[in-house]
Amino acid sequence: MITAIVVHDGDNVATALEAIEAGQTVSAGPARLTAIDAIPRGHKIALRDIAAGAAVVKYGSPIGTASSPIAAGAHVHTHNVASARGRGDLHAAPRSPDIGIP
Amino acid sequence: MTSGPAFLGYARADGTVGTRNHVLVVPTVICSAVVAERIAAAIAPVGAALPHLAGCGQIGPDLTVTHETLAAYARHPNVGAVIVVALGCEQVVAQQIADAARHAGRPAHIVSIQGEGGTLRATARGIEIARELAASLDSVERSWCPASSLVLSVKCGGSDYTSGLASNPAVGRLADTLVDLGGAVVLGEIAEIMGAEHLLAARASTPATGAQLLRVISRVEAEAMALGVDIRGTQPSPGNIRGGLTTIEEKSLGATHKAGERTRLEDVVGYAAPIAKRGLTVMDTPGLDVESVTGMVGGGAQIVVFTTGLGTPTGNPIAPVIKVTGNSRTAQTMADNIDVDVSGILTTGESFDVAARRLFTEMLEVASGRPTAAERLGHREFAIYRRNPTI
Numbered sequence: 346m347i348t349a350i351v352v353h354d355g356d357n358v359a360t361a362l363e364a365i366e367a368g369q370t371v372s373a374g375p376a377r378l379t380a381i382d383a384i385p386r387g388h389k390i391a392l393r394d395i396a397a398g399a400a401v402v403k404y405g406s407p408i409g410t411a412s413s414p415i416a417a418g419a420h421v422h423t424h425n426v427a428s429a430r431g432r433g434d435l436h437a438a439p440r441s442p443d444i445g446i447p
Numbered sequence: 448m449t450s451g452p453a454f455l456g457y458a459r460a461d462g463t464v465g466t467r468n469h470v471l472v473v474p475t476v477i478c479s480a481v482v483a484e485r486i487a488a489a490i491a492p493v494g495a496a497l498p499h500l501a502g503c504g505q506i507g508p509d510l511t512v513t514h515e516t517l518a519a520y521a522r523h524p525n526v527g528a529v530i531v532v533a534l535g536c537e538q539v540v541a542q543q544i545a546d547a548a549r550h551a552g553r554p555a556h557i558v559s560i561q562g563e564g565g566t567l568r569a570t571a572r573g574i575e576i577a578r579e580l581a582a583s584l585d586s587v588e589r590s591w592c593p594a595s596s597l598v599l600s601v602k603c604g605g606s607d608y609t610s611g612l613a614s615n616p617a618v619g620r621l622a623d624t625l626v627d628l629g630g631a632v633v634l635g636e637i638a639e640i641m642g643a644e645h646l647l648a649a650r651a652s653t654p655a656t657g658a659q660l661l662r663v664i665s666r667v668e669a670e671a672m673a674l675g676v677d678i679r680g681t682q683p684s685p686g687n688i689r690g691g692l693t694t695i696e697e698k699s700l701g702a703t704h705k706a707g708e709r710t711r712l713e714d715v716v717g718y719a720a721p722i723a724k725r726g727l728t729v730m731d732t733p734g735l736d737v738e739s740v741t742g743m744v745g746g747g748a749q750i751v752v753f754t755t756g757l758g759t760p761t762g763n764p765i766a767p768v769i770k771v772t773g774n775s776r777t778a779q780t781m782a783d784n785i786d787v788d789v790s791g792i793l794t795t796g797e798s799f800d801v802a803a804r805r806l807f808t809e810m811l812e813v814a815s816g817r818p819t820a821a822e823r824l825g826h827r828e829f830a831i832y833r834r835n836p837t838i
Contacts, residue, residue: 352611360608360612360691385691387691389693404697404701406646407696408642408696408697408700409693409694409696422693423679426694430642430695431672431682433671433673
């Protein structure tokens with residue numbers, strides 16, 4: 346069986362130590378679940394359903410929020426997790442410095 | 448002789464201890480960098496140059512940082528003697544760099560390209576001085592010095608999922624051990640604390656130190672956000688993202704493990720500023736690996752332990768950089784660049800404590816003179832943090 350590491354009891358994602366194919370059974374801490382997506386080596390799998398806007402938790406701390414609903418067994422990465430930090434794209438109007446000769 | 452863990456180091460007149468004994472060749476400005484590199488190369492491997500892009504056209508804080516970083520290297524415990532290579536018309540003052548070395552009890556000489564009359568004469572004069580200095584350093588013996596005299600820089604770069612799960616927690620236990628012995632540890636890369644600052648601030652020895660950490664992180668985040676773009680793509684980098692890291696919060700939570708699991712945060716200092724306290728210090732450096740290591744070594748770190756998941760080759764001109772990976776594939780595919788493989792934590796169940804003990808032994812052996820992979824391969828990368836425009 347493929348193993349995924351759960352770092353902290355409160356985490357809702359685990360890290361795949363080897364590539365996982367969709368449909369494979371995954372052992373993650375005390376849990377067993379079925380992958381519904383292919384999970385590349387080193388990427389994360391959802392341990393349970395995560396609602397859009399809810400915190401994605403690893404190391405016992407939030408690593409971002411779900412940008413869409415995430416089902417248990419799904420691949421969790423940049424396509425469905427938004428960072429809450431350094432989001433200049435959301436909070437600041439871009440400055441447009443003059444570069445070159447007007 | 449000393450009781451407790453020790454290494455063979457260079458005990459300096461100013462009370463510091465070096466792990467190396469370089470003749471440092473410092474160009475004051477980009478214009479004298481090539482001459483400085485040729486002088487250092489003539490006495491390799493004891494010669495170490497600091498080629499950099501600055502020293503002129505700088506204004507305000509950037510000029511100060513360039514000056515202070517070069518001066519910090521000139522008085523560094525891993526440096527036994529200094530040659531400053533000036534052009535003659537630049538902003539950085541050669542005399543001040545040389546004085547920094549002399550005040551720390553190291554011999555220092557100045558060679559000016561305009562003063563000597565061109566590249567060839569300046570290079571020849573520099574090499575003549577360099578050979579004399581190298582010969583004088585040759586007779587300096589190492590002696591037993593306590594591990595507590597070490598300032599260890601902890602760093603990660605080319606991170607992937609193994610960094611936070613294996614190598615960084617192992618290095619964190621090394622950091623805890625060194626601090627227990629009375630040593631010092633420095634963590635940089637402010638952007639890579641973003642999302643994990645609550646854990647470090649909770650370990651601050653005073654509320655003021657915790658507040659200072661949060662202020663520095665807020666400043667860096669505000670600077671990034673003022674550019675109007677998402678930090679993702681830079682933090683984490685494209686390679687980090689391919690390696691499984693989704694957000695800066697995830698990267699930071701994995702990265703801060705390397706600063707220990709329980710050491711108290713004693714101080715927060717500016718770029719390349721002296722690391723004055725034992726225990727854990729956070730330094731205000733960018734996340735870019737070479738600028739970060741350059742700053743922490745400038746602050747007085749005599750040795751660097753650098754974890755990497757994807758593999759990265761960089762070193763430092765004067766401090767040994769020990770590369771550690773928790774990725775079994777990287778340990779094989781980039782074997783040239785890796786000093787310690789701790790991938791067994793994920794593949795064979797090696798415990799963090801056992802891995803940390805191996806790292807401690809490696810650290811003392813390298814501190815005693817054994818070359819690292821980066822030193823053997825000639826990796827001597829050096830870059831000074833720049834925040835202002837060139838004028």
